[in-house]
Amino acid sequence: MTVAAIERPPNLTRQSSPEGARLSLSGDWTLVASHRLEAAAARIVEEASRDRMIIFDLAQVSRLDTAGAWLINRARHELARRGVAVALEHVRPEYSTLLEEAHYRAFEAPARPRFKLVFVLLSDLGESTVGALREFYRGVSFLGEFVASMIYVAQHPKRFRFTALVAQIELICFRSVPIIVLINVLVGGIVAQQGIFQLLKFGASSYTVSLIGILVLRELGVLLTSIMIAGRSGSAITACLGSMKMREEVDALLVMGLSPMEVLIAPRVLGLVIALPILTFVADMAALFGGMIVSWWYGGISPVAFASLLKEAIALHTFLVGIIKAPFMALVIGLIASMDGLETKGSAESLGQQVTSSVVKSIFMVIVMDGLFAVFFASIDY
Amino acid sequence: MSSPSTYADGAAERRPNRDVIISVRDLVIGFGDVTIVKGLNLDVFRGEVLGVVGGSGQGKSVLTRAILGLVPARGGAIRIFGQDRDALAPAERRILEQRWGVLFQNGALFSGLTVKQNIQMPMRETREISHHLMDELAMLKLELVGLPPDAADKLPSELSGGMVKRAALARALALDPELVFLDEPTSGLDPIGAAEFDELIGTLQQTLGLTVFMVTHDLDSLYSICDRVAALAEGRVIAAGPLETLLESDHPWLKAYFHGVRGGRLTAARMEHKDEEWKPAPTTR
Numbered sequence: 001m002t003v004a005a006i007e008r009p010p011n012l013t014r015q016s017s018p019e020g021a022r023l024s025l026s027g028d029w030t031l032v033a034s035h036r037l038e039a040a041a042a043r044i045v046e047e048a049s050r051d052r053m054i055i056f057d058l059a060q061v062s063r064l065d066t067a068g069a070w071l072i073n074r075a076r077h078e079l080a081r082r083g084v085a086v087a088l089e090h091v092r093p094e095y096s097t098l099l100e101e102a103h104y105r106a107f108e109a110p111a112r113p114r115f116k117l118v119f120v121l122l123s124d125l126g127e128s129t130v131g132a133l134r135e136f137y138r139g140v141s142f143l144g145e146f147v148a149s150m151i152y153v154a155q156h157p158k159r160f161r162f163t164a165l166v167a168q169i170e171l172i173c174f175r176s177v178p179i180i181v182l183i184n185v186l187v188g189g190i191v192a193q194q195g196i197f198q199l200l201k202f203g204a205s206s207y208t209v210s211l212i213g214i215l216v217l218r219e220l221g222v223l224l225t226s227i228m229i230a231g232r233s234g235s236a237i238t239a240c241l242g243s244m245k246m247r248e249e250v251d252a253l254l255v256m257g258l259s260p261m262e263v264l265i266a267p268r269v270l271g272l273v274i275a276l277p278i279l280t281f282v283a284d285m286a287a288l289f290g291g292m293i294v295s296w297w298y299g300g301i302s303p304v305a306f307a308s309l310l311k312e313a314i315a316l317h318t319f320l321v322g323i324i325k326a327p328f329m330a331l332v333i334g335l336i337a338s339m340d341g342l343e344t345k346g347s348a349e350s351l352g353q354q355v356t357s358s359v360v361k362s363i364f365m366v367i368v369m370d371g372l373f374a375v376f377f378a379s380i381d382y
Numbered sequence: 383m384s385s386p387s388t389y390a391d392g393a394a395e396r397r398p399n400r401d402v403i404i405s406v407r408d409l410v411i412g413f414g415d416v417t418i419v420k421g422l423n424l425d426v427f428r429g430e431v432l433g434v435v436g437g438s439g440q441g442k443s444v445l446t447r448a449i450l451g452l453v454p455a456r457g458g459a460i461r462i463f464g465q466d467r468d469a470l471a472p473a474e475r476r477i478l479e480q481r482w483g484v485l486f487q488n489g490a491l492f493s494g495l496t497v498k499q500n501i502q503m504p505m506r507e508t509r510e511i512s513h514h515l516m517d518e519l520a521m522l523k524l525e526l527v528g529l530p531p532d533a534a535d536k537l538p539s540e541l542s543g544g545m546v547k548r549a550a551l552a553r554a555l556a557l558d559p560e561l562v563f564l565d566e567p568t569s570g571l572d573p574i575g576a577a578e579f580d581e582l583i584g585t586l587q588q589t590l591g592l593t594v595f596m597v598t599h600d601l602d603s604l605y606s607i608c609d610r611v612a613a614l615a616e617g618r619v620i621a622a623g624p625l626e627t628l629l630e631s632d633h634p635w636l637k638a639y640f641h642g643v644r645g646g647r648l649t650a651a652r653m654e655h656k657d658e659e660w661k662p663a664p665t666t667r
């Protein structure tokens with residue numbers, strides 16, 4: 001038995017005799033013939049449409065599958081519509097079951113509404129706006145739920161899952177240290193190099209140290225850390241909660257009378273809130289170190305000189321401005337990640353979408369929050 | 383065709399005038415240190431429904447996956463349609479793979495595609511036919527497996543368990559295969575749904591002239607549609623043949639399986655009606 005491409009293409013020959021016309025079908029009437037099968041079926045209609053009555057002789061058909069049976073039946077239907085009577089002859093028993101099973105019926109395609117492009121655009125715009133507002137509303141109510149459950153936990157500290165919290169801190173905090181240190185050393189170095197290079201034109205390269213100190217401590221340290229953690233831990237939280245939601249684990253918690261907010265979300269968000277300030281501190285130190293090394297090597301500012309210049313440039317509040325922001329960033333990242341995770345629908349595809357959306361949204365919100373803090377600190381002159 | 387090898391139930395097995403569609407010889411499969419399949423022999427004949435039974439974790443899925451080429455074998459030979467797949471060129475192998483259809487244990491429908499697109503996937507990739515015909519054939523297959531037309535545009539996540547199985551069966555049948563693999567087709571279905579599914583497989587098998595390789599836990603399926611049963615235990619086929627011969631086997635597992643608490647009740651009930659041969663119920667469509 002060969003498996004290669006079809007060796008007997010579907011064919012038909014027409015014989016006219018005094019008793020009437022006869023179409024004799026031959027070859028493999030199967031889907032393997034691809035377009036040749038459709039072409040042969042089209043020829044049936046063509047050949048027979050002139051007659052009043054015709055006989056299909058299936059004696060020579062070597063193979064028949066659902067597609068072949070369907071096309072023969074469709075041709076019969078088409079001929080009947082044109083007033084041609086068709087009779088079948090020499091149908092093998094197994095083919096006749098198949099022909100019966102694949103008898104012709106019209107499959108109506110469900111009507112799809114068609115709109116003009118303008119309407120589609122406008123309705124999409126409206127939908128996205130409403131969607132964004134709803135999302136914001138849900139975010140605020142989710143925050144409320146979180147705060148309520150924190151208050152409850154504060155009243156019943158025994159019920160709090162400290163083991164889970166510690167596990168989360170390890171996962172979020174300690175395992176992120178290498179990558180956070182690495183990118184911050186690099187960024188500190190880059191800022192130092194650019195500062196020295198540009199300020200040298202004014203003969204003011206020693207101001208580089210204030211530039212590094214203030215920029216890193218106030219903005220870059222916390223911002224880079226938050227973005228990194230949004231990508232690293234935020235996505236992990238969404239994926240974890242999302243897959244739990246998909247496998248009905250969240251529902252299992254609910255029917256046990258446990259609140260997912262307490263069991264799943266609180267340890268993760270609290271873990272983030274504790275981890276992010278620590279990581280921000282680590283990031284600050286790493287960036288200052290990178291800046292110091294590059295200043296020494298590229299700008300000729302010795303570490304001792306760097307330290308004394310830095311001491312003049314910054315005060316404690318410079319450092320605190322960065323650190324104060326960290327827990328808020330953590331809260332935003334954690335809440336967005338948890339909320340998106342719990343919104344996962346049944347499919348793996350939806351999980352992927354939720355993870356992407358969680359990361360994009362939390363990075364965006366981190367930057368927006370940073371802007372708001374900048375305005376706030378400027379207005380209170382801190 | 384089958385070589386007189388170390389077959390479990392030799393005499394019942396050798397029927398020289400039947401066409402062997404799958405032949406497995408001395409198959410060995412393992413993962414890491416454990417060997418799951420230890421020298422397994424099995425023949426599947428053209429046009430039959432073979433039920434493969436065995437306890438959970440005995441390697442039924444692994445055997446199926448090995449025949450399908452998804453799990454590498456450590457030893458032995460598998461011939462399908464008389465060909466050794468490992469010796470085939472990639473193009474020939476693809477043609478061979480178009481001659482079978484597979485219903486995976488959990489359906490394995492593509493979650494990003496609608497049911498109709500799922501059914502059309504094999505056609506779209508391998509056949510040059512018009513969209514119109516593809517739509518019609520998909521709807522025909524859908525009707526053949528007993529799904530309502532409005533299921534066509536649903537995503538797999540919107541279907542119930544039984545509907546997923548039916549849609550997956552429709553996809554397995556998309557290219558009118560000669561050979562169909564079913565991995566626990568009725569698990570997770572309610573008894574009525576399972577009985578309907580059995581009946582569906584029986585009907586389709588007769589209409590389309592299929593050969594069916596069916597892994598199952600379901601005693602009802604064995605009684606109602608299987609021509610032959612192969613029992614897997616200890617990494618090999620401990621018995622294969624018509625159900626009646628297995629019922630008389632002395633193997634402890636088979637005894638427990640057929641004559642245990644649940645199996646026994648069913649076996650007793652069936653034995654009373656031994657003379658009434660099962661026939662597929664006429665389709666009511």
Ligand SMILES: Nc1ncnc2c1ncn2[C@@H]1O[C@H](COP(=O)(O)OP(=O)(O)O)[C@@H](O)[C@H]1O
Nearest residue numbers: 413414418436437438439440441442443444445
């Ligand atoms: N990819 C794999 N790696 C390691 N072990 C496997 C793998 N697939 C299956 N197994 C093991 O093989 C055994 C048989 O599994 P399976 O064939 O799925 O059982 P069943 O008969 O219930 O279908 C099980 O013990 C399982 O743990």
Ligand SMILES: [Mg+2]
Nearest residue numbers: 442443487565
């Ligand atoms: Mg299995």
